[in-house]
Amino acid sequence: MSLYNLFRSSLFQIGFPLALAIQLCLSQEQIFTLLASYHELVNVVPYILFALVILLSQPFNQGSTGLVSLLMILSYYVIQNSLIVPLEDMNRVIFVLLATLLPINLLLIHALPDKRILSRFGITFSLFILLQLVWLSILMQNLSATDVNWLWQSFLKPLPTLSPSPLIIILLSFFITIFSALILLFRGHNSDQAVYITLLFTSVMFLSFNQALMPALTASMAAILLLISIINSSHELAFIDQLTEVPGRRSLEIEIKHLSGLYTIAMIDIDHFKHFNDTFGHRTGDEVLRLVAQLMNQNKGRGRIFRYGGEEFTIIFKGKNANQCMPYLNSLRTRVAEYDLKIRDHTSRPVMGVGLKAEMEKANNESVNITISIGVADSVSETIPENVMKAADKALYRAKNGGRNRVTNLRFA
Template sequence: MLALDRFLLLLLGLLACAVVVPMYVALPPAMLALLPWLPLGTMAVALLLSQIYQQGRMGFVILLSLLNYGIAIQLQQHLVTEPPTQSLYWLWALSAPVLLQLITALAVPLVFHRRAIGHWLLIVIAMTVALWLWHQPEQLGVINPWMQHRSLALVDWSPAPLIILAIQLIIVMLSWVNYLLNKSHDLIAIVLAQAVLLLSTVWIEQAAIVALLATTLAVAHFILVLGLGHQLAFIDELTNIPGRRALNMALARLGKRYTIAMVDIDHFKKFNDTHGHDVGDEVLQMVAQQINNVGAGGKAYRYGGEEFSVVFAGKDPKQCQAALEQIRTDIADYRFVVRSAKQRPNDGKQGKTQRGAGGGKTVQVTISLGVANRTAKRNDSDSVFKAADNALYRAKKAGRNCLKLASSS
């Protein structure tokens, strides 16, 4: 199971706890008083971070989650005593998931950006209609009869009409399918936001449950935004493996025994000039994918350009050589097909699945490797890298598509 999948399941489990705990545990009065305010501050900080990290979709998910929670706590106290307010909330519970799905499906710029005016306009229209209906309760008269929970209740302990819960559940499932097809942090945020909308609608009359759900969602948003920030800072965007900054941090944590391999794609500049930069990018992605599967506990990084590094903590070169030779032969044996511009899909993920298949010229991609370890004379990472580079140079001189070890001295 992928790390993102485990994280999503953990957060969904926390949402379930947020529903169950208030039913069986008497929360302290001080906590009950503080609880409604916790989601507001946490979501505000997460929204600010999404702006800093330039994550527009995540920002709008957080903004709409904040808006939904604010509406819920404002209308909660009127739900039992004022039937029109109840109908208004059911209408909002019906439209909010659709609004969230619509806004996040559009091309999403930064939340606070002039290009986001269309997204803000949709939110303002929805809010304006809601406020108008709140102050014009007679307009709800036409829908009150079929919105009454007595005829459409799911269970006795929930006032929510079944039709609303059914639509919300369908949207949650669609969000889940979208996540399964396109794994990413912001899609987790959408799944969680839709799930909290559903659970909050079911338990809308339980203030503590709604507040705990919103608090759990706010913390999840905060963690997800930090995760996106980490990805931007440390993951190479093209190859989707850790980059130079992550490598530097890993080197600082190494002990006294380690091995470093420098990997270079053979004739990459000539290949790029002949077939174009798009094909060159596909070669980099293919090589990164293969190197990322290296055994013997190695960790792959993109060093820069067509160069990669593999770090083996606690290993000597002899323990790493077989794993590195395996990726060298795997890449040399890989059937890489150079597709024309017409054959190459616009969607990068679809292109990744078709890499190595289809019509076009088949070419061989090879790599050269230089390997060095820390010794008494090479007692820092810079000297180990220099030795690995010298070994890589010898591999190039020896005809490429081979591995050379640095001297043990």
């Protein structure tokens, strides 16, 4: 698995924030000591970071991340202005309501469409959040003259040795965070990652609420990860081909500009792809493109793969000449040719978000085989990357004219 695919995997998206949360808990005393002189600044940082996430979520079409940040910035404001440690009297009620409503609202975002925060839907949900705050304020006013200590002592009694939070709140946060992690694991949308990150760090915040800087630190950590998520998503939209999930043409152009030394470029074309598309339909054609990209990712040689456009791909091998790359490319050509592609009936069964191989194994219809042609050129006799690429394209043309399903090295064509 490539480093890029590792970062995009659901297991990494779950495990990395979890590791940071655990490290924060283990190192909190050292962190508190280090930041003791910057108490006021630390408390302001979450406002700045979440505001930045909200601003970036609009142009980058990350509406759910913006809504998550809106929930967090409002909740953090309530924490900073209405909750005083140690919790007493009405502060306890506010704490319990916040620790209950915030995870539930975050979990609700999993089920909502990912619309921009300034869209009609985003504005409606924002008003729904503000309505809850108004209700919370009215409820506090009505309960201000009521003795609620019995509720804390009976149903919401905390475990002082573990946390200032009542056990029921700890369990609620735990199970909702686990449920969110499962959604991220099996669905893996960007919005799912944003919800999971926020639920994880709010759980840590409520668990360690009696620590003075913990709300600010957990909120700041969540905001930083949300910022990274937005930047990563915008990078994917700009540089990653959404169909095959490999770097696209723009990434290739940048890579070509920085090539130097010894390298080999291979241009790959799926044989008779237009005829295949016309015969079996565009959905099956999409499956073929994903299959070829998947097999290239599994191939040895440490080449970097790009989708050049249409049915063409490019592989760049750094530090290798064309002869050294020929075994890897012939192995790829053979694996593609020997793969039995099951043709699915897309008219009766839609494409679902499961693995391509699993989809094909479930199919009981006819199977076909596809082939690829490959042209290869290196920088041994040509140092300008654009010219090496043209040479590889010329070699590909010879491979197509020579009968297809072959690898042609321009130096020996």
